[in-house]
Amino acid sequence: MNFEPTDEQELLRRTVYEFARTRVAPVAQELDREARFPYDLVAEMAELGLMGIPIPEEYGGAGADTVSYAIAIEELTRIDSSVAITVAAHTSLGTMPIYLFGSEEQKQEWLPRLASGEGLAAFGLTEPDAGSDAGATRTRAEQRDGSFIVNGTKMFITNAGTEISACVTITARTGDDEISNLIVPNGTPGYEISPPLHKLGWRASDTRELVFKDCAVPEANLLGRRGHGFAQFLEILDGGRISVAAMGVGLAQGAYDLAFAYAQERQQFGKPIARFQAVQFALADMATEIEAGRQLVYRAAWLKDRGKPFALAAAQAKLYTGLLSNRAVNASLQIHGGYGFTDEFAISRLYRDQKILEIGEGTNEVQRMVIAKGLGL
Ligand SMILES: Cc1cc2nc3c(=O)[nH]c(=O)nc-3n(C[C@H](O)[C@H](O)[C@H](O)COP(=O)(O)OP(=O)(O)OC[C@H]3O[C@@H](n4cnc5c(N)ncnc54)[C@H](O)[C@@H]3O)c2cc1C
Numbered sequence: 001m002n003f004e005p006t007d008e009q010e011l012l013r014r015t016v017y018e019f020a021r022t023r024v025a026p027v028a029q030e031l032d033r034e035a036r037f038p039y040d041l042v043a044e045m046a047e048l049g050l051m052g053i054p055i056p057e058e059y060g061g062a063g064a065d066t067v068s069y070a071i072a073i074e075e076l077t078r079i080d081s082s083v084a085i086t087v088a089a090h091t092s093l094g095t096m097p098i099y100l101f102g103s104e105e106q107k108q109e110w111l112p113r114l115a116s117g118e119g120l121a122a123f124g125l126t127e128p129d130a131g132s133d134a135g136a137t138r139t140r141a142e143q144r145d146g147s148f149i150v151n152g153t154k155m156f157i158t159n160a161g162t163e164i165s166a167c168v169t170i171t172a173r174t175g176d177d178e179i180s181n182l183i184v185p186n187g188t189p190g191y192e193i194s195p196p197l198h199k200l201g202w203r204a205s206d207t208r209e210l211v212f213k214d215c216a217v218p219e220a221n222l223l224g225r226r227g228h229g230f231a232q233f234l235e236i237l238d239g240g241r242i243s244v245a246a247m248g249v250g251l252a253q254g255a256y257d258l259a260f261a262y263a264q265e266r267q268q269f270g271k272p273i274a275r276f277q278a279v280q281f282a283l284a285d286m287a288t289e290i291e292a293g294r295q296l297v298y299r300a301a302w303l304k305d306r307g308k309p310f311a312l313a314a315a316q317a318k319l320y321t322g323l324l325s326n327r328a329v330n331a332s333l334q335i336h337g338g339y340g341f342t343d344e345f346a347i348s349r350l351y352r353d354q355k356i357l358e359i360g361e362g363t364n365e366v367q368r369m370v371i372a373k374g375l376g377l
Pocket of ligand 1: 366
């Protein structure tokens with residue numbers, strides 16, 4: 001057992017945190033207030049090689065391991081969740097399906113563009129009536145004259161509607177008992193993208209409803225084997241959970257950082273509030289839980305990197321860090337008192353950004369279902 005990160009992992013952590021602190025932090029509040037997508041920051045992250053961290057170098061990625069990827073997502077979220085989810089959804093949900101299930105031709109066509117950050121990718125699983133029950137997809141793709149004709153609606157899709165969005169991989173019913181995945185390039189006639197949704201948090205990230213009306217997608221865009229879409233999306237979600245769990249740790253760490261600093265500055269009863277034991281205990285609990293959550297996330301990533309079963313560990317990490325980040329933002333805001341309730345203090349944004357971590361990529365209840373199954377129940 002070795003708890004020591006490698007030199008490369010440490011360097012990546014420092015690089016990403018430095019980028020987040022110096023480039024993201026100064027604009028995070030403004031991007032959130034204006035619900036503005038961070039194009040400039042995405043371009044800078046592309047330059048840093050952060051848009052394809054776990055994608056092999058031969059396809060234009062950084063060729064790093066899952067632990068490194070989790071560290072990068074954690075450090076971004078420590079400062080801003082909208083920027084972090086843009087990278088995480090692009091990588092784990094948008095690019096990974098093509099890397100894992102694409103033909104060599106599809107990989108050559110899409111991965112260099114996506115892993116370099118030139119284009120963004122999205123994954124369209126959720127529908128208005130198929131959320132936790134994602135297998136209940138109603139979108140249909142009928143094979144006709146060399147194309148799949150797609151009709152249906154996808155809901156809450158991240159990264160699909162930006163100016164640099166390149167494609168969305170969707171699940172669709174290609175038969176009554178058959179789900180397949182299709183790559184739909186942006187700009188395909190019949191693929192309509194709604195205006196951005198107004199959200200409680202993750203306001204600078206792009207979330208849309210997608211509508212497909214007789215949208216003809218070439219047969220060549222079928223991802224992997226026909227009818228394998230259900231198994232494919234379960235595998236994608238298992239991996240994606242590691243990055244959302246990393247977001248939980250990062251968000252909790254960010255909330256802790258803010259509370260730690262504020263508690264030294266804020267004076268009441270003639271001394272810094274950090275001198276009161278109640279405040280110290282809140283910070284002590286946060287630091288302890290964050291460390292526990294971090295180990296769960298790194299272990300899940302480590303298992304994945306070694307080709308071992310990781311679905312149970314990923315669901316446990318996702319559930320625990322969702323709950324932990326909820327407690328952490330709450331405790332941090334409490335330490336900020338009334339000032340934390342204003343937009344002047346970053347904790348109010350972190351507080352709003354937290355809730356989705358208990359909903360996206362499977363709700364807490366869905367994680368418990370996955371964990372129970374993993375336990376043999
Ligand atoms: C900002 C944002 C970004 C997102 N990005 C994407 C994306 O990029 N791609 C994508 O495909 N999806 C995306 N989603 C969708 C997200 O994954 C779903 O919202 C999530 O899976 C839950 O589905 P639902 O919202 O339909 O809730 P429901 O499934 O309707 O759940 C409602 C409640 O019922 C509970 N519930 C449901 N079934 C059970 C059960 N069997 N037992 C116990 N409780 C149950 C749930 O836990 C929840 O509390 C995003 C969502 C948001 C808000």
